Amino acid sequence: MKVMRLADSGNPGHLVEATLPDPQPAPGQVVVRIVAAGVTPTELEWYPTTHDASGAPRTGAVPSHEFSGTIASLGSDVHDFTLGQSVFGMNDWFSPGALAELCLTEASSLAPAPITIGAIEAASVPIGALTAWQGLFEHGHLHPGDRVLIHGGAGSVGHFAVQIAHLHGAHVIATASPSNFALVQQLGADELIDYHATRFEDAVTEPVDIVFDTVGGDVLLRSLPLLKPGRFAVTIASDKEGNQDPRVQHAFFIVKPHQRQLMEIAALIDTGKLRTLVDSVVPFNEAEKAYTGKIPNRAGHGKIVVAVSPAATV
Numbered sequence: 001m002k003v004m005r006l007a008d009s010g011n012p013g014h015l016v017e018a019t020l021p022d023p024q025p026a027p028g029q030v031v032v033r034i035v036a037a038g039v040t041p042t043e044l045e046w047y048p049t050t051h052d053a054s055g056a057p058r059t060g061a062v063p064s065h066e067f068s069g070t071i072a073s074l075g076s077d078v079h080d081f082t083l084g085q086s087v088f089g090m091n092d093w094f095s096p097g098a099l100a101e102l103c104l105t106e107a108s109s110l111a112p113a114p115i116t117i118g119a120i121e122a123a124s125v126p127i128g129a130l131t132a133w134q135g136l137f138e139h140g141h142l143h144p145g146d147r148v149l150i151h152g153g154a155g156s157v158g159h160f161a162v163q164i165a166h167l168h169g170a171h172v173i174a175t176a177s178p179s180n181f182a183l184v185q186q187l188g189a190d191e192l193i194d195y196h197a198t199r200f201e202d203a204v205t206e207p208v209d210i211v212f213d214t215v216g217g218d219v220l221l222r223s224l225p226l227l228k229p230g231r232f233a234v235t236i237a238s239d240k241e242g243n244q245d246p247r248v249q250h251a252f253f254i255v256k257p258h259q260r261q262l263m264e265i266a267a268l269i270d271t272g273k274l275r276t277l278v279d280s281v282v283p284f285n286e287a288e289k290a291y292t293g294k295i296p297n298r299a300g301h302g303k304i305v306v307a308v309s310p311a312a313t314v
């Protein structure tokens, strides 16, 4: 199969086209023929990109671990999917990713793709929506009526967090650039803070129940005084991985694949309750641009997607 993998040149973010053997599914696994792949640019610096699961240095990683596509082959005991079925999902960060014609994954990391959106949009959903879902419900213990402060409300995780919190009856306060205000408001934000012009701690006048930090830097620690006693701060920012501050360790989590949650997310999309935002679409042979940010005409919100198959549609 054709893949895009990290070059061993030492040049950060340099991707080269290569050919790898087609993956074969073990029991419990499936191989997906990739149509489109979602991009998390910071992934190139993450531990599983540079190390294998045993801790040894890893070279030549195939990035992108969320995708849409069709089932190409099934492990012997996988009965809940059929060959050719349209799916979306994630795969393990230590495995070769989805910048590839074929991608091996656990069947439990997939769900049937939403039927009301195309493959490009479907590929933009899994990591952003699952991270928002798990951050709000599993780590933030969201309840209707909660006041939720979301840092980075127009980002590929943040725009799902705004919508899911709003759908669950929260009062949503989001930070964003003014160019994204109208959009984030449409998605369900009740209050918007321009992080360029205002310190959010000055704008948030009453305590909040949940802080959801997608930004990093000092944002989490500056947010903690705004929290009601006994409530929750979560952070996903990549610069927090490995941070030893106990307050950060307590708040940081990494998204996990989850079939039932993906199915609930697909149902929300298909009933028009949840939208996904695509920032831009990059052709497979130019995938490197998705990681270096050198993309013309970006929307400025949501996810960058690589069209792995020429048949990929929005």
Ligand SMILES: NC(=O)c1ccc[n+]([C@@H]2O[C@H](COP(=O)([O-])OP(=O)(O)OC[C@H]3O[C@@H](n4cnc5c(N)ncnc54)[C@H](OP(=O)(O)O)[C@@H]3O)[C@@H](O)[C@H]2O)c1
Residues within 6 Å of the ligand: 040, 042, 043, 127, 128, 131, 151, 152, 153, 154, 155, 156, 157, 158, 175, 176, 177, 178, 180, 195, 214, 215, 216, 235, 236, 237, 238, 239, 253, 254, 255, 300, 301, 302, 303
């Ligand atoms: N732990 C996990 O499981 C996990 C999962 C997914 C992603 N991540 C990490 O989470 C982070 C965010 O990912 P993403 O894909 O959502 O990124 P993204 O799509 O690039 O969005 C980031 C958003 O942050 C906003 N922003 C930038 N600086 C800000 C500031 N100082 N204050 C408030 N907002 C600010 C931007 O808003 P404007 O455009 O409105 O200016 C942008 O929309 C990355 O570090 C990524 O690696 C972690």
